[in-house]
Every structure is written in structure tokens, then in C-alpha cells.
Amino acid sequence: MKIAVVGKGGSGKTTTAAVLARTLARQGKDVVALDCDTNPNLGLSLGVGDLETERLLTLRDQLDDGEIDHAPSWDQILDTFGTNAPDGVRLGVITRIENPDPG
Amino acid sequence: MKVAFLGKGGSGKSTIAGTFARLLARTGQPVLALDSDPLPGMPYALGIEVDDSPIPDDVVVEGPDGGPRWVLAPGIDPADVIENYAAVCPDGVRYLQFGNTFGHISTIQRAQFAWSETVAGVDPKWHLVGDLPGGTRQAMFGWAKYAEHVLLVVEPTVKSLHSARRLLRLSEAEFAPKAFSVVANKVQDKADIDRISDRLERPVDAVVPLSPEILTGDRGGLAPLDADPNGAFVKAVGTLVNEVVAMYPVDTKGAK
Numbered sequence: 500m501k502i503a504v505v506g507k508g509g510s511g512k513t514t515t516a517a518v519l520a521r522t523l524a525r526q527g528k529d530v531v532a533l534d535c536d537t538n539p540n541l542g543l544s545l546g547v548g549d550l551e552t553e554r555l556l557t558l559r560d561q562l563d564d565g566e567i568d569h570a571p572s573w574d575q576i577l578d579t580f581g582t583n584a585p586d587g588v589r590l591g592v593i594t595r596i597e598n599p600d601p602g
Numbered sequence: 603m604k605v606a607f608l609g610k611g612g613s614g615k616s617t618i619a620g621t622f623a624r625l626l627a628r629t630g631q632p633v634l635a636l637d638s639d640p641l642p643g644m645p646y647a648l649g650i651e652v653d654d655s656p657i658p659d660d661v662v663v664e665g666p667d668g669g670p671r672w673v674l675a676p677g678i679d680p681a682d683v684i685e686n687y688a689a690v691c692p693d694g695v696r697y698l699q700f701g702n703t704f705g706h707i708s709t710i711q712r713a714q715f716a717w718s719e720t721v722a723g724v725d726p727k728w729h730l731v732g733d734l735p736g737g738t739r740q741a742m743f744g745w746a747k748y749a750e751h752v753l754l755v756v757e758p759t760v761k762s763l764h765s766a767r768r769l770l771r772l773s774e775a776e777f778a779p780k781a782f783s784v785v786a787n788k789v790q791d792k793a794d795i796d797r798i799s800d801r802l803e804r805p806v807d808a809v810v811p812l813s814p815e816i817l818t819g820d821r822g823g824l825a826p827l828d829a830d831p832n833g834a835f836v837k838a839v840g841t842l843v844n845e846v847v848a849m850y851p852v853d854t855k856g857a858k
Contacts (some may be wrong), residue, residue, distance in 0.1 A: 508737065509613065509736065511609075513761065538765050538768065540764055543760055543761050590622040
């Protein structure tokens with residue numbers, strides 16, 4: 500199954516998505532949690548902590564600097580750029596905006 | 603003064619910004635409330651109906667090569683756009699929104715350019731009070747660059763503070779505002795204030811208390827100034843208005 504959680508800011512999207520992901524994982528399902536927000540906070544609600552949530556975001560800089568290689572496949576993207584969250588959920592972050600840039 | 607309210611979704615930007623605009627207007631100054639949120643919340647706080655009428659397409663024409671994609675049409679200046687398309691609100695506030703997405707998805711781009719071209723050329727007599735969508739995207743792309751002062755609305759939660767830390771990076775932007783103020787919202791006790799100042803590593807400049815009257819008003823679609831005009835929320839925003847006014851003394855020559 501593939502679920503997307505949407506709604507107004509502050510309505511509880513991230514919190515709901517995190518609880519859904521961990522509940523499904525506890526039922527024995529393989530769960531990938533994808534944070535598609537340009538201001539990604541899903542790691543905080545899944546319980547990986549703020550340092551790990553920020554670390555996922557700096558991976559892009561390492562890519563741009565040539566320190567790590569691009570992942571050639573979907574599975575490898577999650578392996579390389581994801582992180583393990585409680586209950587066996589695998590978290591991946593799709594988008595973020597780090598540096599202010601007009602345009 | 604030219605201010606913009608930023609913060610995570612749900613932190614209370616629109617509610618504070620709309621109240622701020624009306625209280626500022628009560629000092630007798632012309633106030634233009636600017637809303638670049640495609641799902642606007644500011645009308646509720648200003649006390650007007652949300653409508654679904656973007657700035658019309660023919661307000662802009664295609665811009666010159668190398669310039670903006672759309673510019674104001676010949677014969678139309680920012681004052682005309684405000685006169686014709688900025689809603690009249692209580693206390694005399696004018697409200698300019700770039701066209702929301704309840705209906706006009708296909709035309710919103712031209713309305714957005716009309717909005718930003720108007721803001722870029724607005725008469726300095728106007729005090730600008732801006733409200734951005736939640737999160738970092740618009741702010742990082744320069745949608746608040748009209749603001750000399752950013753008011754960062756933060757609630758004492760981990761996620762709201764996380765977003766606020768990211769938004770403080772705007773101070774490194776080429777269009778960085780002159781100053782930031784941290785506005786702590788939904789504050790219940792001293793520990794909430796400490797939580798915010800510790801995490802942001804800077805003092806809290808304004809404290810807005812958690813207010814059950816405002817939450818109840820929200821459920822009934824009442825603006826804070828109508829739901830609880832003399833309550834703690836309105837008082838706190840009034841204090842903030844006075845503090846910002848003191849930072850940016852009014853040029854009476856420019857005021858009507």
C-alpha cells in the first residue's frame with residue numbers, strides 16, 4: 500500500500516504519518532517513510548532525533564562536494580541516504596532547501 | 603515599517619500577523635497586509651471573508667527579455683492594484699493576496715507576478731505586514747525580501763523550533779532582513795520561553811500566551827480582535843506592535 504498524508508500546516512500531517520508508519524511496521528510490514536516536505540521534520544516525529552534528522556539533510560552537500568557517490572537505484576538510494584527509525588521503519592528524505600536563494 | 607511573519611505551519615503566523623496589522627492601523631498609519639500563502643489564513647485574523655478572486659490576468663503583460671516573466675501592464679501602477687484589488691478590512695487595513703488555489707490554478711502565476719510587482723513598487727507611505735506560507739520554501743526563495751524586519755513565530759515544540767533554526771539562516775541571504783525578532787506563541791509558562799531561547803540561542807523578543815479564547819474564536823471563524831478584543835492575546839500583540847514601531851519611527855512626511 501502507498502499512502503500520502505496531506506493537510507494544512509500544523510494540522511498534524513507529520514505526526515500522523517509517523518504513527519501510521521510505526522504502527523504498520525509493528526504489524527510486520529516493511530515500511531518506508533518518505534519526507535517530501537521542503538522543511539522536513541518527519542524524523543523528529545518518528546523518533547530518530549534532531550541530530551539524525553539534520554544529518555540526512557547534509558548528505559546532499561556531500562554529494563555536491565563529490566565526497567559520496569550518487570545511488571544508482573531506488574533501493575540503494577534508501578540504503579545510502581536513508582536512516583533506520585524505531586520499529587524497523589526506513590526513513591528517506593526527498594527534498595529540502597538549505598540555502599536562501601532568490602528566484 | 604516593513605515586516606514579514608515567518609514560521610512553521612500552524613505556529614500562528616496568520617493569526618498574529620492579521621491582529622498586528624489591525625492594531626498598527628489603529629495608530630492612524632496606512633497598513634497594507636500582504637499574503638503570499640496560496641491557502642490564505644490571514645483573512646480570518648483580519649476579520650474579512652475569504653474570497654476566491656485573484657488579481658485579474660490582464661493586470662500584467664509579458665515582461666522584457668531578461669526581466670520578470672510578467673510585469674504590470676502599461677497604465678497600471680502599484681497604487682492602482684491596491685486601490686482596485688486589495689480588500690478593505692476593519693480598522694482600514696488593505697489586504698492584498700496573490701490569488702488562492704480554491705479555484706484559479708491555471709491563472710495563479712500571473713496573479714502572483716502582479717502581487718510581487720506591486721509589492722516591489724509600493725509607495726513607501728504604506729506599512730507592510732506580510733504573512734508567508736508555513737515552512738522554509740517561500741522565505742528561502744526571497745518571497746519576504748520586501749521585509750526589513752522578520753518576525754519569526756515559534757511555538758515551544760521541537761518541530762516548530764527546528765523550523766525556526768532553519769529560517770534563521772535567512773540572515774546569511776543576500777536579501778537578508780536587517781533584523782529578526784523571535785515571537786514566542788502559545789506560551790504556557792516560563793519553561794516554554796526558556797525552551798525557545800535555549801534552542802534558538804537568542805533571546806525571545808515577544809511572548810504571546812496560549813489563549814483558549816482565541817482557539818474558541820478560531821472554531822467559530824472569529825478574528826482574535828472580535829473574539830477576545832481585550833484579552834491576553836491581543837494585549838501581547840499590541841505590545842509587539844509598540845516595540846516594532848519604536849524600532850522604525852514613523853516618517854510623518856510620508857504618512858497620509
